[in-house]
Amino acid sequence: MLDLFLQQSMNGFAQGMSYALIALGLTMVFGVLHIINFAHGEVYMVGALGAVLAATYLGAPYFVVLGVGIVVGMALAWLIALAGIGKVLDRKDGSSTVLLTTFAISIILYEAVVTFFGPTPLRIEGIPGRSEFGQTVVTNQRLFVIAVGLFVLAGIEFVLRRSDIGRQIRALASSAFAAQVVGINVERIRVVTFVAAGALAGLTGALMVPITLFSPTIGHSIIINAFVVVVIGGMGSAAGAVVCGIALGLLEAYVAIFMPQQFASALIYALLLVTLLIRPKGLFGRARA
Amino acid sequence: MLQVERLGIRYGAVEAVDNLTFHVPDSTCVALIGSNGAGKSSVLKGIMGLASATGSIRLGNTDLGGLKSHQRVSAGIALSPEGRHVFADMSVKENLLVGAAGHDREALVTEMFGLFPRLGEREKQIAGSMSGGEQQMLAIARALMSKPKLLMLDEPTMGLAPIIVDQVIVLINVLKKRGLSILLAEQNAEMALEVAEHAYVLETGRLKREGASADLARDPAIQEDYLGL
Ligand SMILES: Nc1ncnc2c1ncn2[C@@H]1O[C@H](COP(=O)(O)OP(=O)(O)OP(=O)(O)O)[C@@H](O)[C@H]1O
């Protein structure tokens, strides 16, 4: 039993890390641009696809494949910002319009990938082998996901706290008016944040695809969990997204010990409902000024 | 330094500022006086590029028309906004750094801590947890971090104790001596006429009076309407 628990802890942690990274991108974009990017899951999916193609057709080593995921994610996010956000955001009711434009973009991306690559799952090798800790066996790919995830989270924390661009991002999230007053180039910071979230999604896609396999629906599945994470964690809260993302991964894994997978989903939505009823701002949310 | 001509600002049907012409000479403090809704903040926002304006705004030889706010900051304009608007969840020092242009920022921060010792003592304190007066000082210091030529202060004395108001007056005089031009928007006409060389009186977006502060302070109509005498 203890072994199973440890086993599921590692599996859940790796899965939770992917939720955390995706939710972090969503919540940063929400905090800075005040929009919900519906297409974020498809950026993850297309990043994973880029990784699969780089590995399959170019025979690129896995570290290059990760880089391809990042670049694809950034490029796609930049295009989305250009097509679906830039012109729309400053209009009256821009934020809700963006919800629709990004929703449209997500459908276009999904259908395009299904049309060109079909629904059959594709797979690639990541980091080969597995490690044993007593009775617990974990694939090296999962350990790698956890390690890279922790490294990336620490990096993001460092950038947000210590760098000019990070301070400007936090300032803009805190008050768009004051950010303009102090001379921050608000449009530039918005695009930077959006593209950074895209990089994160693309990287996560490339990290997870050796574990989950590639299918065009992976974007849908992860974005739904990421939304739950963001709402429970508190819209705009980075800490909430990370903690709740990992917690959700662990919870799913533990629940899977006792019950079939579908019950895990039901449980998660029950949690979402309870959070919305008891703490509408989320666990880490604060009233915004 | 600042030349504003035929400034007009409207929000939908509301004409907040109508055909206002004024200027702020070098190393001088000029006050905009008026009661609630007179249009003072709108003028400052128009100059800052935060409200769309008609007419012409020039800083020295630079035409600010069509520039974005961050470009106006680079051109040498800074604003300490009404209500302070400090970054509540960032530290005092971070608030300053985020307002800084380019290099020498540590030196600038040190300079600000010299000018505002209270802020220096609270370098790491979260800005939102400071008193109103301290936040006001922070808002002014943050504006100074961009090394402006023209500093605009919107109601810097609102809600402050008389001692702190005196400190703001001292500060404005120090900044003027350093060569800054200051545009001060105030409901507190007594304070404004004390610190400014010249004042413009606004009423519902229009210029009602203008003149040297000393003359306005002696004017019976101004005394009655704005000084409560
Ligand atoms: N964003 C806005 N949308 C619509 N109307 C506005 C807006 N901002 C200001 N106004 C209107 O413009 C007029 C001038 O407002 P403004 O804030 O410039 O006055 P003020 O002189 O700064 O007043 P106070 O002393 O109360 O700060 C007011 O009638 C106000 O209601």
Ligand SMILES: [Mg+2]
């Ligand atoms: Mg005002």
